Amino acid sequence: xxxxxxxxxxxxxxxxxxxxxxxxxxxxxxxxxxxxxxxxxxxxxxxxxxxxxxxxxxxxxxxxxxxxxxxxxxxxxxxxxxxxxxxxxxxxxxxxxxxxxxxxxxxxxxxxxxxxxxxxxxxxxxxxxxxxxxxxxxxxxxxxxxxxxxxxxxxxxxxxxxxxxxxxxxxxxxxxxxxxxxxxxxxxxxxxxxxxxxxxxxxxxxxxxxxxxxxxxxxxxxxxxxxxxxxxxxxxxxxxxxxxxxxxxxxxxxxxxxxxxxxxxxxxxxxxxxxxxxxxxxxxxxxxxxxxxxxxxxxxxxxxx
Numbered sequence: 001x002x003x004x005x006x007x008x009x010x011x012x013x014x015x016x017x018x019x020x021x022x023x024x025x026x027x028x029x030x031x032x033x034x035x036x037x038x039x040x041x042x043x044x045x046x047x048x049x050x051x052x053x054x055x056x057x058x059x060x061x062x063x064x065x066x067x068x069x070x071x072x073x074x075x076x077x078x079x080x081x082x083x084x085x086x087x088x089x090x091x092x093x094x095x096x097x098x099x100x101x102x103x104x105x106x107x108x109x110x111x112x113x114x115x116x117x118x119x120x121x122x123x124x125x126x127x128x129x130x131x132x133x134x135x136x137x138x139x140x141x142x143x144x145x146x147x148x149x150x151x152x153x154x155x156x157x158x159x160x161x162x163x164x165x166x167x168x169x170x171x172x173x174x175x176x177x178x179x180x181x182x183x184x185x186x187x188x189x190x191x192x193x194x195x196x197x198x199x200x201x202x203x204x205x206x207x208x209x210x211x212x213x214x215x216x217x218x219x220x221x222x223x224x225x226x227x228x229x230x231x232x233x234x235x236x237x238x239x240x241x242x243x244x245x246x247x248x249x250x251x252x253x254x255x256x257x258x259x260x261x262x263x264x265x266x267x268x269x270x271x272x273x274x275x276x277x278x279x280x281x282x283x284x285x286x287x288x289x290x291x292x293x294x295x296x297x298x299x300x301x302x303x304x305x
Contacts, residue, residue, distance in 0.1 A: 001028050002050035002297075003229030008210035009037050009045040009199075021213060022047055025220040034059035035173065035202060040080050043199035044210055051297050052232035055283075059235055061173045062203030063147065068196050069154055070165040070181040075191035079115045079178035089190045091163060099151045099165075102184055107149045111141035115178050145172040151184070164195075204237065232297075233272055233280040240271045242284070242291060249275035252282055258291045270294065 005026075009018055015036045023031050026049065034046045034056050043066075048056045073091045076083035116139070147170045154164035165184070169177065178194045185192020200207055211228050219225040240262050248258050252273060262271060273282040273291065284291040 001026060001226055001229065002052055003226075003232050004052055004205075004234055005031075005047040005049050005216070005229055006205050006209040006211065007045045007047055007216070008207065008212050009042055010213065011042050012039055014039050015045060018045055018213070019047065022049075022216065025213075025216050026225055032056055035062075035064070037199055038080065038082075038178070038197070040082055040194070041197040041199060043197075044202045044205055044207060045199070046202050046205055048232070048235070049229060050232075052235065054295050054297075055232060055235040059203060063170060063172060063201075064175070064199060064203075065170045065201035066168070066177050067198050067200055068167045068169075068177055068181070068194055070167055070184060070192045071195045072163055072165065072185055072188065072192045073190045074193060075182070075185070076193045077116070078193075079176075079182040080194040080197075083193070087191055091190045092188060094153070094188065098188075099153075102187060103149045103151055105187065106180060106184065107146050109143060109145050112144045112176060112179050112183070113141050114139050114176055115182070142174065144175040146175065146180070147171060165192075170201075204234070231280065236270075236272050236283065240286075242271050242273045242286070243278070244273060244275055244281075246276050249273075249281055252284065252291060252293050253296050255293055255296070257293075258284075259289060260286065260291045261289075262286060 005022060007018055007022070009015070015033050019031055019033055023029055028049055030050050030053050032048055032053050034048060037043065037045055046059055048054075048059070071081070073089055074085050075087040076085055148168075150168040152166045154166045167177070167181065167184075169175075169180065171177075177197055181192050181194040209230065216225060216228060219228055242260050242262050244252060244258065244260070248260075252258050269285060271284055271286045271291070272280060273284050273293075275281050281297055282293050283295040284293050286292075
């Protein structure tokens with residue numbers, strides 16, 4: 001069973017838990033995710049199944065989109081609702097103009113300090129493990145990019161005091177929305193933390209592509225779980241494609257370099273390769289004249305989806 005399984009992760013489960021359940025339901029050990037979602041969060045979690053696990057590296061750096069809710073006036077140990085409240089401050093009046101200023105301040109290339117409770121390693125240990133031991137460490141700011149940010153009152157209008165903000169964001173891989181919530185709260189002078197988060201998009205994959213774990217379980221019990229998978233070449237669908245004859249396809253799969261012309265591709269160091277049946281067989285490096293295989297797959301008839 002090979003392909004991409006786009007899961008709508010439920011609240012309360014870790015990404016590891018989702019992978020473990022998918023392995024049991026699909027009876028496939030080769031399953032991995034392409035970007036962690038915190039247990040608090042819901043939404044798009046891209047799983048690579050079978051041979052598609054070899055494509056995960058091309059999905060790890062994809063842009064991501066989120067919708068969430070920030071609670072103002074409280075800081076927590078984890079920068080979200082899972083942590084303990086460590087400070088409470090009054091929330092000032094917030095005007096629409098102030099929200100526009102915050103949007104501008106946190107849009108673009110920014111230096112973001114990750115949460116203390118994060119999987120970042122320092123000295124061979126995870127930051128969250130040290131934080132749980134009461135040994136928080138100083139984490140260096142990391143460059144991330146926020147491509148679009150929208151902040152709106154979640155429970156009020158105008159200039160009245162509000163306790164919550166709705167956040168909609170499109171950002172680079174590696175951006176912590178918890179840290180963004182924390183920093184927006186600090187910029188307002190009252191602190192804040194994330195109380196809800198839903199990932200709506202990872203690269204080209206959206207909630208429209210996602211299925212629930214209940215649906216996967218039902219399909220598995222009926223023996224139709226494979227129908228929920230997207231073709232694994234969807235992971236690299238925006239790359240140029242090369243179509244080979246049966247003979248050239250066999251040669252490429254044996255590791256040989258193949259002469260090839262790819263129309264309309266003027267600069268494409270990596271391409272997806274198909275055989276005469278339009279089955280996805282490889283990823284190859286292309287220098288403008290020749291294809292050199294980088295990853296070769298056992299060809300299967302193309303999936304319908």
